[in-house]
Amino acid sequence: MRRWIANVVVNVAARVVDKTFSYAVPDDWEIHRLLGSRVLVPFANRKLVGYVQSLTPVDVSPPGVSTVELKPLLEMLDSLPLLTPDLLALAEFISYRYAATRLQSIETMLPSLLRGMPRQKGKDSGAKAYPVLVRSASLSELQQALSSARANAHWLKKILADLMVDEEIALAKWAITPSHSSVQQLLERGLAQMQWREKPRLQAFYEELALSSKTSTKSLPELTSAQQRTLAQLSQALAVKESKTFVLHGVTGSGKTEVYLRFIEQIVKAGGGAIVLVPEIALTPQMVEKFVSRFGSKVALLHSGLSDGERRDEWMRLRRGEACIAVGARSAIFAPVANLRLVVIDEEHEPTYKQEESPRYDTRQVALERARLCQAIVLLGSATPSLYAMNLAETGKARMLSLPQRANGRPLPTAQIIDMREELRNGHTSILSRALQEALTETLARREQTILFLNRRGYASFLLCRHCGEGVECPRCSIHLTLHRQGQTGGFRLTCHYCGYSTPAPERCPACAEVAMRPYGLGTQQVEDTLKELFPTARILRMDVDSTRRKGAHKDLLDKFMHQEADLLIGTQMIAKGLDFPNVTLVGVLNADSLLMVPDYRSEERTFQLLTQVAGRAGRAEKPGSVLIQTYRPEHHTIVAAARHDYNAFYQYERYQRLQYRYPPFCEIAAFLASHQEERYAKGAAERFFRELMRHPAPDGVVVLPASPAGLLRVEDRYRYQVVVKYPEWNNVRDWIIQAFDTVYERMRKIQGVCILDVSAGRIG
Numbered sequence: 074m075r076r077w078i079a080n081v082v083v084n085v086a087a088r089v090v091d092k093t094f095s096y097a098v099p100d101d102w103e104i105h106r107l108l109g110s111r112v113l114v115p116f117a118n119r120k121l122v123g124y125v126q127s128l129t130p131v132d133v134s135p136p137g138v139s140t141v142e143l144k145p146l147l148e149m150l151d152s153l154p155l156l157t158p159d160l161l162a163l164a165e166f167i168s169y170r171y172a173a174t175r176l177q178s179i180e181t182m183l184p185s186l187l188r189g190m191p192r193q194k195g196k197d198s199g200a201k202a203y204p205v206l207v208r209s210a211s212l213s214e215l216q217q218a219l220s221s222a223r224a225n226a227h228w229l230k231k232i233l234a235d236l237m238v239d240e241e242i243a244l245a246k247w248a249i250t251p252s253h254s255s256v257q258q259l260l261e262r263g264l265a266q267m268q269w270r271e272k273p274r275l276q277a278f279y280e281e282l283a284l285s286s287k288t289s290t291k292s293l294p295e296l297t298s299a300q301q302r303t304l305a306q307l308s309q310a311l312a313v314k315e316s317k318t319f320v321l322h323g324v325t326g327s328g329k330t331e332v333y334l335r336f337i338e339q340i341v342k343a344g345g346g347a348i349v350l351v352p353e354i355a356l357t358p359q360m361v362e363k364f365v366s367r368f369g370s371k372v373a374l375l376h377s378g379l380s381d382g383e384r385r386d387e388w389m390r391l392r393r394g395e396a397c398i399a400v401g402a403r404s405a406i407f408a409p410v411a412n413l414r415l416v417v418i419d420e421e422h423e424p425t426y427k428q429e430e431s432p433r434y435d436t437r438q439v440a441l442e443r444a445r446l447c448q449a450i451v452l453l454g455s456a457t458p459s460l461y462a463m464n465l466a467e468t469g470k471a472r473m474l475s476l477p478q479r480a481n482g483r484p485l486p487t488a489q490i491i492d493m494r495e496e497l498r499n500g501h502t503s504i505l506s507r508a509l510q511e512a513l514t515e516t517l518a519r520r521e522q523t524i525l526f527l528n529r530r531g532y533a534s535f536l537l538c539r540h541c542g543e544g545v546e547c548p549r550c551s552i553h554l555t556l557h558r559q560g561q562t563g564g565f566r567l568t569c570h571y572c573g574y575s576t577p578a579p580e581r582c583p584a585c586a587e588v589a590m591r592p593y594g595l596g597t598q599q600v601e602d603t604l605k606e607l608f609p610t611a612r613i614l615r616m617d618v619d620s621t622r623r624k625g626a627h628k629d630l631l632d633k634f635m636h637q638e639a640d641l642l643i644g645t646q647m648i649a650k651g652l653d654f655p656n657v658t659l660v661g662v663l664n665a666d667s668l669l670m671v672p673d674y675r676s677e678e679r680t681f682q683l684l685t686q687v688a689g690r691a692g693r694a695e696k697p698g699s700v701l702i703q704t705y706r707p708e709h710h711t712i713v714a715a716a717r718h719d720y721n722a723f724y725q726y727e728r729y730q731r732l733q734y735r736y737p738p739f740c741e742i743a744a745f746l747a748s749h750q751e752e753r754y755a756k757g758a759a760e761r762f763f764r765e766l767m768r769h770p771a772p773d774g775v776v777v778l779p780a781s782p783a784g785l786l787r788v789e790d791r792y793r794y795q796v797v798v799k800y801p802e803w804n805n806v807r808d809w810i811i812q813a814f815d816t817v818y819e820r821m822r823k824i825q826g827v828c829i830l831d832v833s834a835g836r837i838g
């Protein structure tokens with residue numbers, strides 16, 4: 074007789090219990106439902122929830138005598154296992170690759186309502202059950218039943234005819250209840266079965282969208298030859314069924330989305346599933362609409378804008394196979410899509426694909442692993458592929474696909490660099506150069522639309538005393554407070570963009586008490602003011618974190634702009650991504666330099682990406698577009714390359730720099746962060762970690778930078794120190810790093826109790 078041992082990840086957060094615990098599976102349990110399910114286990118005199126990570130058979134002879142003395146599992150908590158085998162394997166990968174605990178890795182995959190102890194579905198669960206009839210006989214049997222039905226059995230004939238078309242139909246279609254005599258007859262004769270389905274709250278949304286766009290789906294555009302070529306290569310890879318990675322480099326407006334849609338259509342027709350990742354779903358409503366209107370409720374949306382209940386419902390629809398396309402932000406990479414054939418990462422270069430809390434995974438890397446486990450395809454799409462993606466292609470781990478022209482055959486907008494030093498020399502101090510003012514005037518006169526991009530929200534970057542030169546810092550973070558105006562006419566406040574601290578803007582300098590405070594550094598609110606003065610009749614919208622706090626505000630603003638109820642849209646990077654407005658012919662970048670000044674090895678890459686994305690919003694339909702880039706550094710190679718749409722020039726230069734100074738993708742970076750309310754503890758912990766590392770010889774090719782203050786020394790009242798390690802490959806350094814980490818982690822926990830050490834492994838891009 075065969076018995077089973079269940080290896081369980083128990084719901085205890087401590088790092089010391091980061092292992093699986095073994096329990097005996099009671100003999101009468103259904104083993105096939107157990108793997109990946111939640112179970113109740115006895116643990117240190119308590120009953121805790123755990124996740125069954127694996128099952129081990131034990132051959133027991135003679136029957137009834139166990140070779141191991143294990144406590145038995147107490148209860149199975151899921152009727153359908155939450156985690157499929159590929160997700161269980163992926164969780165293992167994540168805890169190994171990003172130095173996270175097994176529990177963290179599993180829980181990061183699940184919607185919060187499906188973590189830990191199952192909750193009773195309360196009023197808010199939203200999932201309402203509705204009855205469906207499911208065909209349970211062959212078509213010929215149904216045909217037979219239909220032809221032998223009595224002439225006046227209208228209902229029966231109608232239902233039978235419908236069931237021959239659709240395998241499953243909601244009773245609502247015929248507006249009848251389960252007790253209807255025709256239904257009862259079908260059930261008795263075994264021709265159909267009654268089942269209950271949960272109705273997700275988002276269903277109404279899907280139905281509405283699908284209806285409103287019925288007309289547009291009829292007229293799908295004919296693919297361009299480049300799109301056709303791309304699709305053909307993807308289809309070929311799909312046919313072989315092995316894991317392949319593609320980097321799709323398509324200029325802005327080249328029709329990447331259409332390629333995703335057509336490819337997914339093929340996949341779904343063949344019974345496969347897909348995951349489509351977008352940087353931030355709230356910022357890409359147009360993308361979501363395209364998917365839902367093409368695929369209806371086969372799409373499940375997964376993102377942070379949903380309520381917990383909605384997220385759970387959407388997740389379960391995928392798990393039960395009712396939906397097969399997951400569209401969502403970063404964490405949708407863990408969507409339980411069955412028969413997964415494709416993962417699309419749109420705008421793969423976006424920083425939001427890196428999770429900045431434990432487990433600190435890079436979505437692109439997780440996607441590659443998941444695809445490997447499922448023999449699926451990964452498609453990394455971008456107008457400005459990241460250095461990471463390009464490196465995959467160069468090292469033979471991915472293949473390049475390209476869409477070098479806009480889908481409608483229109484040229485990319487011409488871009489002009491405006492030298493702001495020249496403006497100043499000529500006595501023009503306005504935030505808008507003369508050229509941009511003129512272009513704006515003309516665009517307004519033509520009744521076309523303009524987008525102005527500025528990378529800073531609020532009114533001004535900071536307040537500075539003209540008398541003593543002091544600024545105002547956040548009392549809890551080592552950063553200057555940003556000046557904000559409340560409402561259209563309200564007073565001014567100083568706000569911390571890190572911790573949210575806010576205080577009325579002082580009239581007198583807090584340091585010297587002089588009335589000499591002046592704002593410096595342009596913010597979106599100030600630009601809005603200036604534009605209202607310059608163009609009093611223009612209709613202006615502002616889009617940034619502050620103007621889009623209300624749920625749905627983002628979409629409302631975009632809809633307004635889309636319906637041409639405004640002439641001018643001012644915004645932060647929120648407006649850079651994926652928007653497709655046909656009437657926008659002018660794009661202005663107010664201060665390209667502010668992007669370059671961020672002290673980070675990625676700031677030039679980021680600048681190039683943002684400038685290209687923003688510029689790409691202009692002239693997307695029939696009318697030609699133009700782009701004006703204001704800068705104090707007109708010769709900077711990044712700005713020049715972006716203005717020329719010269720990706721390759723930028724890429725070659727940047728690649729050389731990264732190689733020369735050894736930065737990702739030519740190595741990986743792991744950072745260890747120690748933080749504490751008292752500076753000496755944070756510093757001490759980081760130093761201790763450094764010493765602990767040094768006690769063992771470093772593997773080849775590893776560089777360790779000694780403990781130093783993190784980018785921002787203090788955030789939310791905690792001092793932060795870090796140790797940075799550069800290494801060629803995680804496999805070779807993992808054990809060396811983890812032993813030092815665990816040692817220091819334990820010691821610090823015991824000595825100071827509150828000192829947190831955080832490990833961030835594997836910065837790859």
Ligand SMILES: Nc1ncnc2c1ncn2[C@@H]1O[C@H](COP(=O)(O)OP(=O)(O)OP(=O)(O)O)[C@@H](O)[C@H]1O
Binds near residue numbers: 325481
């Ligand atoms: N084959 C085609 N013929 C005509 N128009 C097309 C075709 N394919 C896509 N389009 C249209 O071209 C526009 C740009 O397409 P899409 O938004 O997919 O581009 P994209 O490559 O994702 O651009 P971006 O990177 O700027 O977001 C859309 O309005 C889309 O409907």
Ligand SMILES: [Zn+2]
Binds near residue numbers: 541585
């Ligand atoms: Zn002062």
Ligand SMILES: [Zn+2]
Binds near residue numbers: 547549569570571789
């Ligand atoms: Zn702060």
